[in-house]
Structures are given as structure tokens and as C-alpha cells.
Amino acid sequence: MSKQGLPTVDACCAPLTREPLPESEATELAPLFKAIADPVRLRLLSLIACHEGGEACVCDLTGAFDLTPPTISHHLKVLRQAGLVESERRGTWVYYWLNPAVLARMSALLTPASKAFAETA
Amino acid sequence: MSKQGLPTVDACCAPLTREPLPESEATELAPLFKAIADPVRLRLLSLIACHEGGEACVCDLTGAFDLTPPTISHHLKVLRQAGLVESERRGTWVYYWLNPAVLARMSALLTPASKAFAETA
DNA sequence: CTCTTGCCTAGATAAGTGTCAAATTAGACA
DNA sequence: TGTCTAATTTGACACTTATCTAGGCAAGAG
DSSP, X not given: OOOSOOOOOOSOOOOTTTSOOOHHHHHHHHHHHHHHOSHHHXXXXXXXXXXXXXXXXXXXXXXXXXXXXXXHHHHHHHHHHHTSEEEEEETTEEEEEEOHHHHHHHXXXXXXXXXXXXXXX | OOOSOOOOOOSOOOOTTTSOOOHHHHHHHHHHHHHHOSHHHHHHHHXXXXXXXXXXXXXXXXXXXXXXXXXXXXXXXXHHHHTSEEEEEETXXXXXXXXXXXXXXXXXXXXXXXXXXXXXX
16 A cells, blocks of 8 residues: 555756756656645654654554544645655554655755855855 | 745754654745745746846746746745745846745755665665 | 454535736836 | 836636545454
8 A cells, every 4th residue: 555656756856046947847846845835744744754763653643633534644645645655554553654765855956056045044 | 015024934944854843833834835836936936046146037937938927927926925035126127036045944844864864865 | 243443535615726818007218 | 198018916717625524444352
């Protein structure tokens, strides 16, 4: 269940500010940011990452929100389909963990050019 | 026109993977990612950043898309309201430039913890 | 087998989003 | 003043999304 067409992470990591982003790459990257463009999903990612062993089962996550289990399940599915997390069933529980390479790619894309960054920081 | 309640960039930069993201911070950060969660807006950001002098007028941008000027204007407004870009009118033209501090904050948030990152990279 | 628990899927609904055409504002210039 | 160009605002539309309730499947306990 943890495998369902993860996006390829081949085109890699030239910051936005270095050269104009090609349309194809923008089309590929936008869904990644859309996946984390929600407070619940941002917190889910963080909760999973910070949980013991770098993974968490759904029952570890639902308690942190005022939302029904199906809604949490929905958000986890969005994260999984974007390739940001992977999951596996172990007995009764389903565990989720981060795919750090995808996060790294997103982070690198947003790295401001050193020149522009120096102007304000 | 370039000033309309830019979000405060006070809470800063602890990566998602370091400690559980507080709800308040998630609520503040999600709109930033939502603003760039669109292929057109990603390319707009990149085009602005890479343009001569780090700024571009709207007429420099519209040609890169198969979209009408009002649509480009709409996307620029979304970026401006999120605080990712600022703008100023100079005579006939309106110029846009990046706010690199906001981009830096977003990038830092997504920086994978070194341990988790080493496992895959 | 039956019951319970953990998680997911399906369907419905209200709210949000991307796009365009039409109308509007702002500045430059004759 | 009048007209042209640049950019935005408004209003409408189709499409997407976040959430819930109801129901279903899988695994373990009895």
C-alpha cells in the first residue's frame, strides 16, 4: 500500500532565483507545495518527523487535531500521493514516515540567491 | 500600493523535523506555501528574481504565459498579499521584486534534519 | 465464528480557486 | 481636454478541496 506512483525526483534543486523555472518543472513542483499548503498537513509532517524513530502510526497523530479520523486519513493520503511520506501496515497499525529527499528538493528550490539574501539578512 | 499588511516574519526558522510545529505557526505558514503552490506563481517568482536588477514590470512577465493580463495580475496579487513580493508603480509601469527573507524562512522550515537527510542522500 | 479496534473509502456539501471578459483606474502625451 | 497604453478590479463560471457521516475491510482477542 505504500507504493503508488511516487513522483520522480530527478530534475534537481536549482534555486528559483538562479534561472527562470521551466514550465515543466513548475508543473511538477507546484503539487508538492500544494501538499504542504495546509496547516493540518504541515503539522502532520512535523509530528511524523519528530516522533520516536522518525515514524508514527495514525493513532499517534489523530489526537493532536480536532478533526475526525477520516479527515486525518484524507490529509495523510494527500501527503502520500505527493511523495512526501510513505506508509506501511504493521499488524493493526499503519505507520507513516517522511521522504526527506523530497523535502530537501523543495527547500533547495526556495534557497534565496546569496546576493539577494545578503541585501536583507 | 506596495504596502498592505505584510505578514510578520517573527517566529523563525526551526525546521519541521526538529520539533512539532505549533498550531499557530502552522496557521501562519500554510498561506505562504499556498501562495507558491501554483505553477504560474512559481514561474512568476522565478522570472521576477532572475530578471535584470532583481525586479520586473508586469509587461516583462505576461509574455511568458498563455494567460490574460487579469489572470497574471491576480497571481501577482496573491504573491503580494502573502508577502512574497512587493511592488511599486513607476510612471506607466508597475514593478515587482522578491522579499527574500520570506523565501528564506520557508526554505529553512523544510530543511530536513541532518540525520534523516543522511539516511537517504 | 463473533466482537472490537484501527484505519480507509464513498458520498455529500459548503467553501475556495483559476480563469476569462468587461469595465475601471492611472499615467503619458499631444 | 482627449486618447492611448499599462495594470487592476469586478463579476461570473467551472473546477477543486476540506470536512463530515455512514459504511467497509483487516487484524487481533475471546
